[in-house]
Amino acid sequence: MRLKNVPGSREAVAASDHVESDPEQMKGRWVRDVFGNDNPIHIEVGMGKGRFITSLAAINPDINYIGIEKYSSVLIRAIEKAETKPLDNLKFIRMDAEDIESVFAKGEVKKIYLNFSDPWPKDRHAKRRLTSGRFLERFANILSEDGSIEFKTDNRDLFEYSLNEIEPSGWRLQAFTFDLHNDPVMNEGNIMTEYEERFSSEGNRICKYVITLCEQE
Ligand code: SAM
Numbered sequence: 001m002r003l004k005n006v007p008g009s010r011e012a013v014a015a016s017d018h019v020e021s022d023p024e025q026m027k028g029r030w031v032r033d034v035f036g037n038d039n040p041i042h043i044e045v046g047m048g049k050g051r052f053i054t055s056l057a058a059i060n061p062d063i064n065y066i067g068i069e070k071y072s073s074v075l076i077r078a079i080e081k082a083e084t085k086p087l088d089n090l091k092f093i094r095m096d097a098e099d100i101e102s103v104f105a106k107g108e109v110k111k112i113y114l115n116f117s118d119p120w121p122k123d124r125h126a127k128r129r130l131t132s133g134r135f136l137e138r139f140a141n142i143l144s145e146d147g148s149i150e151f152k153t154d155n156r157d158l159f160e161y162s163l164n165e166i167e168p169s170g171w172r173l174q175a176f177t178f179d180l181h182n183d184p185v186m187n188e189g190n191i192m193t194e195y196e197e198r199f200s201s202e203g204n205r206i207c208k209y210v211i212t213l214c215e216q217e
Contacts, residue, residue, distance in 0.1 A: 028105035050078025131162035
């Protein structure tokens with residue numbers, strides 16, 4: 001993805017109350033010390049400008065949401081939304097998801113959303129894909145036993161690669177579709193992301209899977 005630098009975004013992100021500036025310190029303490037409740041935590045990894053997670057937080061006040069984004073120039077757009085309509089159950093972290101295990105304790109997260117993750121088409125970059133076996137291993141280490149990952153993309157090659165990573169990584173496929181917007185069951189309650197709106201308006205079909213850890217029945 002080509003990024004437009006937004007001057008001052010790094011400083012604005014660092015100063016924002018909507019961003020947890022020292023997330024490693026919160027490992028194992030998110031619910032108690034950040035949100036001050038007993039509600040489950042759902043995260044979106046690679047949230048971009050944050051429309052999806054902000055919409056979810058607004059309609060589900062009993063869930064704590066954390067949006068993770070690598071780049072300040074993008075995260076700043078999510079912060080602007082949060083400033084317009086502050087939500088007690090929404091926080092952001094600026095970080096590379098490679099380090100996610102240093103920020104969440106085992107079992108601390110109930111659901112992980114991956115939306116239109118960067119495809120990294122070259123084979124030598126496969127480990128950077130958020131749906132690679134390496135990332136699924138990291139996610140298994142922070143997810144609760146009854147937790148799940150929901151992944152959406154319009155990239156058919158990335159989706160097929162991602163389907164093949166599930167079982168060898170110790171996960172189980174619960175549901176999938178190659179055409180989300182024409183699948184009445186999986187599309188129920190669907191909230192479109194910025195990328196989803198753009199790609200589907202160009203005629204691209206949206207793929208989605210839901211996976212859980214294998215120990216579950
Ligand atoms: N999820 C949004 C959507 O669907 O509209 C944005 C999709 S955009 C293609 C992917 C986003 O993931 C980018 O903003 C990128 O910076 C972020 N990203 C990619 N790899 C990441 C990583 N390892 N850790 C955190 N964010 C990442």
